[in-house]
Amino acid sequence: MKKFLAGLGAVSPVVAASSAFAAAGQPTPWQLSFQDPASALMEQIIWFERYTLWFIVPITLLVLGLLAWCIVKYRASAHPVPSRTSHNTLIEVIWTAGPVIILLFLAVPSFQLLTAQYNPEQEPDMTIKATGMQWNWEYEYQDEEPLIFSSFMLREQDRADAGKEDLAEFPRLLAVDNEVVVPVNTTVRVLVTAGDVIHAFAMPSFGVKVDAVPGRINETWFNANREGIFYGQCSELCGKDHAFMPIAIRVVSQEQFDSWRTQAQADLGEANRALMASIRDEETNVADAGN
Template sequence: MKRQSLWAAGLAVVMSTAGAGTALANEPHPWQIGLQEPASPVKHLMDSFHSLLTVIITLIVIFVAALLAYCVVRFNAKKNPVPSKTSHHTLLEVAWTVLPVIILIVVAVPSFKLLYVAERVPQADMTIKVTGRQWYWDYEYPDHDNIAFSSNLIQESDLKPGQRRLLEVDNRVVVPVNATVRLLVTAGDVIHSWAIPSFGVKKDGVPGRINETWFKAEREGVYYGQCSEICGVNHGYMPIAVEVMSKPNFDAWVAKTKTAQGIGDRSRDVAQAPAPAAGAVQ
């Protein structure tokens, strides 16, 4: 009986630890080691590329350190009073030329693949326009009758139990799970940068210019990020929160928000609007 109780207690500890890890997977937390859990196709590719580079760099460091240690021991003045006067070694010269080329190719192939996937926006299910301002974000949903709102940091004195300091906002971005979301990012004053680590997204917002990126959240939850371009004295107080929910819950949120903003039903689809015809009057 006592043994069963110990097993039950141990299982409870493991489950609570796993639950805490899941709860913190979408945000930074104290003493964090490693990257945040991936929640989008691009972030999965980024993590794989990071792991590949880590292995390659570690092997290179070990090889160079071992070579230096060997040279120090083998060719010191006591063991080698007469220094070598070798002027060339064809095989060695070919090796140290070809091997780095091979390593660069191994690194370049997944790198180019990642760049292509991250920059090429696929057929989108919806579009969100993001405008960075000192020091908050404006959001617009052109596919949903131009729902619009601002998102500001919740001050520490106003936080509710369980809310994250310097990460919680008064209005979260809301998207459906497994939907391809196109982001149009710009700024209204200085350069900002919209970033969510779990999505592998970081796109600069530049005044007078619209930059495009995308993400596809693979699981429900709340994901946090921050402005990642120094934009003034309150740069560190410009968080981003994205809430990913099921499609029915998202539709209910859209209906509720439209009612609150007094927006009628003028549904239209601009998620993947075609480019205007040449010579068309804008």
């Protein structure tokens, strides 16, 4: 299983170094499956979803076939005298033992996945507190010099000033004015709460979804294994603007994060602009090298 998951999550250097608006970071039109994984935990979730289909599809087809067989064979015109069979030991053993065995095959990997979701493989390297508000998110980097800022959905009239006019990279209703910035391959603890009503912090590419409850702190974690910008949303109905409080997390190199973190302490807006410029320069260099 580990080899399968490692292969599933493998990303070529060209793809990893490509533009930050890779499809993995946001939903796509007519999407039926999960977003592409950006963490080992999400890879496990996708594996488990595909694993369960090997049980769900045959069971569904079996039940459908039994219903069709009963409808046809025992219809009133072909079977005017109903069967009065009241007991069949073999059938009862099969429909008792069968589901028990199937549930065991589902339970073991599901418990392993549940355990992984609440127990990171290593101690977190950094802690961020996310507080849901009506209708934005407030973030606090909890380290020696705390950094606190608000994140609102990016308004269309503010795109030019923010340098976020590219709808492919900064999609409508998902882009924000201030993204959460974290380094790649770093275990990040997220403390989730709310300041008014119940919200939910959800980041599909990372396999993260946890309720934000007023007066209570829930804990989750993620470790992004590639750079880019990834989008999520509040996933708990919280009021009239529930649909307008997106979550954006930008994953960068350790060097870029250190530079951003130092500058953000003094001027968050300037730090964000410098980070975007650094990322675009890197993309340009990669494109030139490819040519």
